[in-house]
Amino acid sequence: MSATPVLDTAKIDAAIDAGPQKYEGLRFALRNKKLVIGMGIVLAFLLVAIVGPWLTEATPYQFGFPTAEAPNTTRWLGTTDTGQDVFSQFVYGLRATFIVGSIAALVGAGIGMTIGFMAGYRGGVVDELLMMFTNIILVIPVFAVLLIVAAYLPPSNRGYVSEALLIGAFSWPWVARATRAQTFSLATREFVSLARLSGARSWQIIVREIAPNMSSYLVLVLIVLFGGSILFAATLDFLGLGAPNEVSLGQMLFNAQNQAAITRGFWWWFIPPGLAVTILVGALYVANVGLDEVFNPKLRET
Amino acid sequence: MIRYLARKTLLYILTFIAAVSVDWAIPRVMPGDPIQGLMARFSVPSNAQQVQGLMSFFTEAFGFDKPLWRQYLGFWQSLIDGDLGPSIAYPGSAVTSLLLHAAPYTLALVVPATILSYVVGNRLGALAARRKVLDNTFIPAAYIFTATPYMFLAIMLVYILAFRINTGLPVSGAYAFSVQPSWTWEFATSFSAHWLLPFLSLFLVQLGGWAIGMRNMIIFELEADYANYLQALGAPTKLVRKYAYRNAVLPQMSGLALALGVVVGGQIVTEVVFGYPGLGQLIFTAINNRDFFLLQGAFLFIIVGVLIANFVVDLLYVVVDPRTRVGIQGS
Numbered sequence: 210m211s212a213t214p215v216l217d218t219a220k221i222d223a224a225i226d227a228g229p230q231k232y233e234g235l236r237f238a239l240r241n242k243k244l245v246i247g248m249g250i251v252l253a254f255l256l257v258a259i260v261g262p263w264l265t266e267a268t269p270y271q272f273g274f275p276t277a278e279a280p281n282t283t284r285w286l287g288t289t290d291t292g293q294d295v296f297s298q299f300v301y302g303l304r305a306t307f308i309v310g311s312i313a314a315l316v317g318a319g320i321g322m323t324i325g326f327m328a329g330y331r332g333g334v335v336d337e338l339l340m341m342f343t344n345i346i347l348v349i350p351v352f353a354v355l356l357i358v359a360a361y362l363p364p365s366n367r368g369y370v371s372e373a374l375l376i377g378a379f380s381w382p383w384v385a386r387a388t389r390a391q392t393f394s395l396a397t398r399e400f401v402s403l404a405r406l407s408g409a410r411s412w413q414i415i416v417r418e419i420a421p422n423m424s425s426y427l428v429l430v431l432i433v434l435f436g437g438s439i440l441f442a443a444t445l446d447f448l449g450l451g452a453p454n455e456v457s458l459g460q461m462l463f464n465a466q467n468q469a470a471i472t473r474g475f476w477w478w479f480i481p482p483g484l485a486v487t488i489l490v491g492a493l494y495v496a497n498v499g500l501d502e503v504f505n506p507k508l509r510e511t
Numbered sequence: 512m513i514r515y516l517a518r519k520t521l522l523y524i525l526t527f528i529a530a531v532s533v534d535w536a537i538p539r540v541m542p543g544d545p546i547q548g549l550m551a552r553f554s555v556p557s558n559a560q561q562v563q564g565l566m567s568f569f570t571e572a573f574g575f576d577k578p579l580w581r582q583y584l585g586f587w588q589s590l591i592d593g594d595l596g597p598s599i600a601y602p603g604s605a606v607t608s609l610l611l612h613a614a615p616y617t618l619a620l621v622v623p624a625t626i627l628s629y630v631v632g633n634r635l636g637a638l639a640a641r642r643k644v645l646d647n648t649f650i651p652a653a654y655i656f657t658a659t660p661y662m663f664l665a666i667m668l669v670y671i672l673a674f675r676i677n678t679g680l681p682v683s684g685a686y687a688f689s690v691q692p693s694w695t696w697e698f699a700t701s702f703s704a705h706w707l708l709p710f711l712s713l714f715l716v717q718l719g720g721w722a723i724g725m726r727n728m729i730i731f732e733l734e735a736d737y738a739n740y741l742q743a744l745g746a747p748t749k750l751v752r753k754y755a756y757r758n759a760v761l762p763q764m765s766g767l768a769l770a771l772g773v774v775v776g777g778q779i780v781t782e783v784v785f786g787y788p789g790l791g792q793l794i795f796t797a798i799n800n801r802d803f804f805l806l807q808g809a810f811l812f813i814i815v816g817v818l819i820a821n822f823v824v825d826l827l828y829v830v831v832d833p834r835t836r837v838g839i840q841g842s
Contacts, residue, residue, distance in 0.1 A: 349533075350772035353809075356806065483660065483662075486663065
């Protein structure tokens with residue numbers, strides 16, 4: 210809306226001389242502050258989750274340390290009221306968070322995209338039925354279903370993977386709807402008709418022609434699902450529905466709450482896990498906005 | 512309009528049937544025997560006869576001795592009768608009456624928190640879209656709020672406002688032990704004091720999401736052709752903003768229906784942190800005591816609540832989106 214900038218031919222020539230446009234996307238990505246900061250935080254957490262467990266000799270539920278000790282040089286995040294090392298719980302819990310979040314996001318994205326592609330590409334009765342199904346799952350509160358499924362699942366069957374599968378299995382409806390809408394508009398483009406004329410099968414058209422054209426969107430979906438799944442998992446764990454013998458950030462909050470750590474002032478027990486989830490998910494959302502700006506030049510701040 | 516509402520009503524009826532079927536099916540398809548699970552809870556009866564009696568009681572309660580289709584119809588029958596079975600965590604109480612007693616507390620928290628956060632969040636988000644100061648201060652805060660797990664914000668409120676700074680605000684229960692629920696001034700003040708922090712906790716987490724959504728929608732709408740056209744015609748900025756707002760509010764409203772499903776989880780954990788005697792607290796007790804009947808009943812309560820809320824949102828949608836009224840399908 211501002212005044213038209215005067216064409217700076219020298220700059221354009223320089224840009225052309227600068228060589229192939231191969232890394233242009235990356236250059237825009239690195240110039241986007243939101244994306245760099247967001248992804249930086251996520252990667253920092255990932256690093257802690259990977260190397261953290263090697264920095265401590267204590268295992269998460271090992272007893273025998275001084276009880277209810279505030280953070281100090283030997284016990285970096287202090288201990289619980291029964292003498293467990295909080296740092297060890299934290300790093301293993303962070304690892305669990307990444308595992309659960311990524312499996313759940315992949316499962317959710319997989320189901321949602323499959324249904325979305327099928328409904329959007331086929332149209333007609335298939336579309337009607339799939340969307341009816343999607344809308345039904347969409348209205349049923351995910352959390353309520355997870356709650357009874359997780360409660361009925363015997364503790365011996367509960368683990369990171371089953372928790373992640375459960376979350377993924379119920380978090381796809383919005384992905385399906387969004388993918389369908391995008392597929393709908395892409396399916397009528399010339400290049401898709403051309404592929405169809407050349408005799409490509411439906412799944413080939415979807416995989417080779419349609420999906421690559423919305424790849425940026427699919428990346429965004431994965432990030433949002435990842436963040437959402439982390440929050441879901443933490444909430445389930447906080448209600449005692451997580452893996453019983455494994456540690457997670459939500460479980461740490463659950464234990465802290467059960468042992469009245471809040472009113473006893475053991476802040477080192479509940480602040481690290483809660484803050485970690487908050488910052489991690491917040492960073493994911495911010496990175497998401499940044500990525501959106503990179504993919505969609507209209508949104509870029511000038 | 513009739514067509515739009517009829518479609519929605521059909522969807523909700525189907526959803527309700529699906530939800531009840533899921534509720535019925537889950538104990539039956541999960542690995543492990545629910546009756547054995549229940550028996551393990553009742554380790555009290557020592558002689559074989561009592562064990563046998565208890566087992567046949569549970570078998571009958573689930574209807575496992577009947578063919579599947581009879582079990583399914585029986586489930587609907589007892590549902591229509593308002594019988595959700597006996598509670599295990601609270602011996603001697605019926606699940607239905609437990610849930611009915613807890614529901615008002617939950618509604619007193621979740622309804623105002625959701626509506627207010629939606630209204631305030633949308634307003635602030637729309638403001639942030641045009642005021643740089645607000646965009647640089649409030650929106651980053653909104654990102655933090657929306658990323659905070661509900662229980663963590665609740666825990667931090669308790670820790671800061673009750674433990675660190677002694678504000679004297681109660682952080683447990685819905686009213687003081689010394690008062691009884693009644694229509695008295697004394698109860699009302701005690702109730703409000705106990706209500707404040709859990710409400711604030713639920714309100715703040717939800718606020719962020721609405722504000723961010725509205726800010727982005729407004730900016731998106733202002734880039735649209737109609738906004739540019741209006742501007743080119745020389746319409747006052749205020750008018751352009753007004754049109755942008757009316758359009759931006761529609762996806763927010765559809766989002767409200769979606770958000771309800773997530774709020775359910777937030778509500779439960781918030782009640783747990785504050786020991787608030789609503790459905791969430793009941794569900795937490797039910798999980799810890801493996802009280803399946805109570806869980807299944809609570810699930811149905813939540814479903815019905817969310818469906819009603821969805822329907823209300825649909826009715827409001829008709830009000831704000833004229834297209835649904837004249838028969839053109841709204842988005």
